[in-house]
Amino acid sequence: MTTPFFGPSSFHRNRNWLQWTIARLPFSLIRLSGALLGVVWYAGSTGHRNTVKRNIAFAFPDWPPVRVNQTAKKAFRHFGLTVLETIQLSVRSPGELRKYFRIEGMEIIQAELAKNKGLLMISAHVGNWEVGVQMMACFSGRDVVAVAKKLKNRLLDDWINATRTRLGANIIYKKGAMPAMVGVLRRNGIVGIHIDMSRQSDGIDIEFFGRKATATPAAALIGLRHKCPVLPVTCLRDRGGKIAVRVGQPIELVRTKNLREDLKTNTQIMTDLVEQTIRNNPVQWWWLQKRWKDYYPGLYPEHLRRRAQRLRKRLDRKKKMMGRNKQTLT
Secondary structure, eight states: OOOOSSSGGGHHHHHHHHHHHHHTSOHHHHHHHHHHHHHHHHHHOHHHHHHHHHHHHHHOTTSOHHHHHHHHHHHHHHHHHHHHHHHHHTTOOHHHHHHHEEEEOHHHHHHHHTTSSOEEEEEOSBSOTHHHHHHHHHHSOSOEEEEEOOOSSHHHHHHHHHHHHTTSOEEEESTTOHHHHHHHHHTTOEEEEEOSOOOGGGOEEEEETTEEEEEOOHHHHHHHHHOOOEEEEEEEEOTTSOEEEEEOOOOOOOOOSOHHHHHHHHHHHHHHHHHHHHHHSGGGBOTTSOTTTTTOGGGOHHHHHHHHHHHHHHHHHHHHHHHHHHHHHO
């Protein structure tokens, strides 16, 4: 019996073949292929294209439509390159990583770790954020843990976690992550967390590009309670197309006797750093996320329609169940 090319039984075989092929492409061809993938993505996905354009126009209201469209097209080319780079990351050796990526500020990391309080690194979905976890695991010599959201697709979640952890890092899911993060810090390890995505249910109100949004207070809470250094980290692509993992100086956290206000103030400080990074590198942020949907749902009409459809389906199922229950009782 012939094994089908597509399907769960052949997923790992096809994935390994794809990784092997892409990993051996020269860097110049990866850049070209990534740009081509982004062009196709931009042309073929109306929903994603509209989301990116609306987000950019919302964040930069003074920009003319021509600049918004140009930035969106460049962002998709960046997205395409990021996808191919991430596939390469799944098989690259530490020696190969040194050729394509570099760390700027390793001396800052070493100086802060010498204080024996652990290290909290905050970052955002800018550049290729997947690089940072692997680089830190390779070159820090410490326990490295990254906090991530569990993906709905199990096969994709398994693959991305295998990629992130293949060189020694560990992944913990957001739900219930606090005890594990604290444990790593107590062992003088490194915890990485992205702060540019958050749901209204587990975030606090901040301003992002002058608009109301939510952000996770987890980084501020850990920094305040455990008094560990908090370092901003970016993984930005330079003009040559390679990724530079840049480590900034420790953030001076504001400490008063009001924890609620301190969480808000320090989360805003961290968010402002992310915003400035995006303003300096607007092409490299993950504009595909619906960052302002909690307070500006009209910005994403497709999302509203899908949500309304899901609600109608739930109501229909509920009505059917009630109808069956009535029949059973009679």
